[in-house]
Amino acid sequence: MTGLAATAVSSVCLPRMAWSASGSAPTIYVVHGSDPVRMLAAGIGRLGGWTGFVKPRQNVVLKLNAAWASLPEQGGNTSPALVECCIQECLRAGAAAVVVPENSCSKPKDAFELSGIGAAVKRSGGRMYSPERHQFQRVVIPRGVNLKEADVVRDVLEAPCLINMPVAKTHGASTLTLSMKNWMGSVSDRGYWHKHNLHQCIADFSTFIKPSLIIVDALRIMTTNGPQGPGKLAYPNQLIFGTDPVAVDAYATTLFGKQPFDVLYIKLAHDMGVGCGDLKQVRIVNVEA
Amino acid sequence: MVIAMRHIRTVIRIGIVALAVILSIQVIPWLSVAATWPSASPLLTLCAAVATRTVSLMSLIGLPLLALALVRGRWFCHHLCPTGYLLILIGKLRRRHLAMRRFPALGLGLCLVMLGSALSGFPLLLNLDPLVQFNGFFSVWRGADWTWVNGLPALSLIILGLITAIWPHLWCERICPLGAMQALLGMIGKAYCNVIVRKSATRPAAETIRAKTWDVVSPDAPELKTRCPCQASKFNTGRRAFLVLAFGAVLGWVLKRMGIHYPAPGGPIRPPGAVTEKMLQGLCSRCGSCMRACPEGIIIPDLGIGGPGSWLTPRLDFSRRYCNEWCRICTGVCPTGAIRRLTLEAKRALSIGMAQVDRTRCLAWNDAQYCVVCYEFCSYQAVRIVEHNGVNCPEVNEARCRGCGACQSHCPAEPSRAIVVHARGQALAPFKID
Numbered sequence: 135m136t137g138l139a140a141t142a143v144s145s146v147c148l149p150r151m152a153w154s155a156s157g158s159a160p161t162i163y164v165v166h167g168s169d170p171v172r173m174l175a176a177g178i179g180r181l182g183g184w185t186g187f188v189k190p191r192q193n194v195v196l197k198l199n200a201a202w203a204s205l206p207e208q209g210g211n212t213s214p215a216l217v218e219c220c221i222q223e224c225l226r227a228g229a230a231a232v233v234v235p236e237n238s239c240s241k242p243k244d245a246f247e248l249s250g251i252g253a254a255v256k257r258s259g260g261r262m263y264s265p266e267r268h269q270f271q272r273v274v275i276p277r278g279v280n281l282k283e284a285d286v287v288r289d290v291l292e293a294p295c296l297i298n299m300p301v302a303k304t305h306g307a308s309t310l311t312l313s314m315k316n317w318m319g320s321v322s323d324r325g326y327w328h329k330h331n332l333h334q335c336i337a338d339f340s341t342f343i344k345p346s347l348i349i350v351d352a353l354r355i356m357t358t359n360g361p362q363g364p365g366k367l368a369y370p371n372q373l374i375f376g377t378d379p380v381a382v383d384a385y386a387t388t389l390f391g392k393q394p395f396d397v398l399y400i401k402l403a404h405d406m407g408v409g410c411g412d413l414k415q416v417r418i419v420n421v422e423a
Numbered sequence: 424m425v426i427a428m429r430h431i432r433t434v435i436r437i438g439i440v441a442l443a444v445i446l447s448i449q450v451i452p453w454l455s456v457a458a459t460w461p462s463a464s465p466l467l468t469l470c471a472a473v474a475t476r477t478v479s480l481m482s483l484i485g486l487p488l489l490a491l492a493l494v495r496g497r498w499f500c501h502h503l504c505p506t507g508y509l510l511i512l513i514g515k516l517r518r519r520h521l522a523m524r525r526f527p528a529l530g531l532g533l534c535l536v537m538l539g540s541a542l543s544g545f546p547l548l549l550n551l552d553p554l555v556q557f558n559g560f561f562s563v564w565r566g567a568d569w570t571w572v573n574g575l576p577a578l579s580l581i582i583l584g585l586i587t588a589i590w591p592h593l594w595c596e597r598i599c600p601l602g603a604m605q606a607l608l609g610m611i612g613k614a615y616c617n618v619i620v621r622k623s624a625t626r627p628a629a630e631t632i633r634a635k636t637w638d639v640v641s642p643d644a645p646e647l648k649t650r651c652p653c654q655a656s657k658f659n660t661g662r663r664a665f666l667v668l669a670f671g672a673v674l675g676w677v678l679k680r681m682g683i684h685y686p687a688p689g690g691p692i693r694p695p696g697a698v699t700e701k702m703l704q705g706l707c708s709r710c711g712s713c714m715r716a717c718p719e720g721i722i723i724p725d726l727g728i729g730g731p732g733s734w735l736t737p738r739l740d741f742s743r744r745y746c747n748e749w750c751r752i753c754t755g756v757c758p759t760g761a762i763r764r765l766t767l768e769a770k771r772a773l774s775i776g777m778a779q780v781d782r783t784r785c786l787a788w789n790d791a792q793y794c795v796v797c798y799e800f801c802s803y804q805a806v807r808i809v810e811h812n813g814v815n816c817p818e819v820n821e822a823r824c825r826g827c828g829a830c831q832s833h834c835p836a837e838p839s840r841a842i843v844v845h846a847r848g849q850a851l852a853p854f855k856i857d
Contacts, residue, residue: 239799306799307793307795308793324835328835329835
C-alpha cells in the first residue's frame with residue numbers, strides 16, 4: 135500500500151498531461167457516516183491502513199485547522215473528536231510522536247482552548263504548539279509564480295509523515311477554504327499572500343508542499359460568514375480521504391453546491407499540474423461507515 | 424530590645440513594599456480586586472466615590488486605612504506606607520539635610536482641593552496620591568513591545584524620588600495629600616476621642632494624646648520628633664478649610680466646563696467601560712493599572728490626542744494587536760471607576776469605536792487583490808463584502824462595529840493600514856443577528 139501512496143505522490147509532481155495520459159486517475163475516498171472514529175477507520179482501511187503512512191519510530195506532523203477562537207459546533211476549526219482519534223491511531227501505528235504546529239489567526243491560547251483541539255491533542259498524547267519566529271525556515275518555491283519564497287514551520291518541512299486535516303468552510307477571500315488553503319496556517323507571512331494574488335499563492339505553495347495524506351473534515355461545513363463565523367452550517371457528515379490535494383478540494387466544492395473551477399486556486403493548481411481538479415477524471419469511491 | 428523593635432519595623436516595611444510591588448505588577452491573577460492597589464488609599468477612593476456619586480467595592484478597600492487614620496493619625500505614614508519608605512531610603516543618600524522650614528505645608532490644601540473638585544464631579548490632582556504614584560511606577564514594566572511611552576506613568580514617582588534626593592522629608596511632611604488627610608482625620612478622631620475620654624474617668628493627659636496623634640514623621644528620623652510635622656496646623660480653623668474646599672469645587676467645575684476635550688472621531692479610543700471623555704480626564708488617576716492589566720498590551724498612555732487634560736490617560740493602540748472579544752480584564756482594575764466594571768456580555772455588546780475603510784489604500788478596492796482579511800478577523804460580522812471588479816471588497820457595517828481593532832491590526836496594506844478605527848464615544852451595539 136505504501137506503493138500506492140508513493141505513486142500517487144509522484145504523479146502529482148508531473149505535469150497534468152502525464153497522469154491523464156498514463157491513465158492513473160487519482161482516487162479519493164468519501165466516507166459517509168455519523169461516528170468520526172468509525173469513519174476514520176473506514177477511510178484509512180481503504181487506503182491500506184495507517185502503516186502505509188506512519189513510519190515506525192518517526193514523527194507524524196498533523197496540520198489541522200485551529201485558526202479561530204470559536205466553539206467546535208460552530209465549524210470554524212477541525213473537529214476535535216476527529217483530531218483525537220487520528221492522533222491515537224498514529225501513535226498506535228508506531229509513530230514516535232504526533233506534532234501539531236498551528237499558526238492560528240486568533241490568539242493561540244484562545245483558539246486552542248475554545249476550539250477544544252488543544253485539549254483533544256493533549257488527551258490523545260500529541261504535542262500542539264504555536265510556532266515562534268525561530269521555528270520557521272525560509273524555503274524557495276521553485277515552481278512558484280507569485281510566491282517564490284516562504285517561511286514555513288520547520289516541523290512541517292521535515293515531517294516523515296505529513297497529514298493535512300482541514301475543515302471545509304467558506305472563505306471571504308478564497309471562496310472556500312479546503313486542503314490547499316489550509317497551508318496558510320504553516321507559514322509566517324500570510325499578509326504577503328493576500329497582497330500578491332491569494333489564489334495564485336495558494337496554488338504556488340501546493341506545488342511545493344507534499345502531504346502524505348489529506349483528510350478533509352466535512353462533518354459539518356460553514357456555508358456563510360467563513361472563515362471565522364459564526365455562520366450557517368450544513369451537515370454533509372463526510373470525511374474526504376486522498377493524496378491528490380486538487381482532487382480532494384475539487385470534490386469538496388460540490389458540498390457547497392459549487393463547481394471545482396468556481397474556486398480559482400483549484401483551477402490554477404489544476405493548470406499548474408499540482409493534481410487533477412476535473413472530477414470526471416477522478417475516481418470517487420463512496421464508503422459507508 | 425529597642426534595636427530588635429527597629430529590626431521588626433524594618434522587616435515589616437520591606438514586607439509591605441514587597442506586597443505593594445506584587446499587587447502593582449498584578450501577578451496574582453485571581454485577585455482582580457486586590458490588583459487595584461491604589462484603591463487602598465482612602466483619599467483616592469473617597470474622591471472617586473464623591474465624583475462618581477457611587478459607592479462600589481473599590482471604595483470599600485480604602486475603609487481600613489480611613490479607620491486607622493481616625494484612631495492613630497499618620498500611623499500608616501510612619502509604619503506602612505511603601506512610597507514613604509522608598510523616599511526615606513532615598514533621603515538617606517543625602518547626609519546633610521537642607522533646611523525647609525520655610526516651605527509651606529501644602530498637603531491639606533491639596534487634599535481639600537482634591538475633595539472639593541471631586542464634589543463638582545471633576546476630581547483634580549488624583550495623581551498626587553502616593554499609592555497611585557507607587558502603582559504607576561511598578562505597573563509600567565511590561566515585556567513585549569515596550570516603548571518609552573509605556574514608561575511615562577512611572578514619571579511621577581521618579582520626580583518624587585528626585586525631589587526627595589534634594590530635600591529629604593519634603594514630600595512626606597509638607598506636600599503629601601494622603602498624609603495630610605490622615606493628619607486631619609487623626610485630629611477629628613482626637614477631638615471625638617476627647618469627648619469620650621472626658622466622659623470616662625481615666626482621662627489621659629492631653630500631651631499623651633497629642634504625642635500619639637502627631638507622631639513622628641519617620642521612626643528612622645528621630646531628630647524630627649521635636650519639629651512639628653503637623654501639616655494640618657494652618658487649617659485648624661474650619662473656615663479656612665471650607666474656603667479651600669470651595670476653591671477646589673469651583674476649580675473642578677470650571678475645568679470640567681472649560682477644559683479642552685477633543686471629541687470623536689479625532690480623539691483617543693478609550694478602553695471599554697471608560698466614563699465620558701469629559702469625566703475621564705479628571706477621574707483617571709494615571710495609575711497605570713489598566714495598562715498593566717491588558718494582556719494584549721494595547722492600552723498606552725495618551726500624549727495629548729484627547730486634549731491637554733488627557734495627558735497619560737489610557738488610550739487604545741491597534742497598530743499591532745486588538746481588543747479581544749472575550750477579555751474584560753481592564754474593566755476590573757480601575758481604582759477610581761474611570762473604567763467601569765463590565766460583565767462579559769456588556770463588554771461584548773459595547774462599541775468603543777468605529778472602523779473606516781480607506782478605499783485608496785485597500786488592497787481589494789484599489790488593487791483588486793483577494794484580501795478581505797478584515798472581514799475574516801471581524802468577530803462581530805461588522806465587515807460585509809461587496810463585489811467590485813470581480814473581487815470581494817470590504818465595507819463596514821456601522822451598526823455592528825465594536826471598534827475592537829481586529830481589522831486594523833491585521834490589515835496587510837502598507838505602509839499604513841487601509842482600515843482604521845476611530846473614536847466615537849462608547850455605545851451599545853446590537854449582537855450579531857445571523
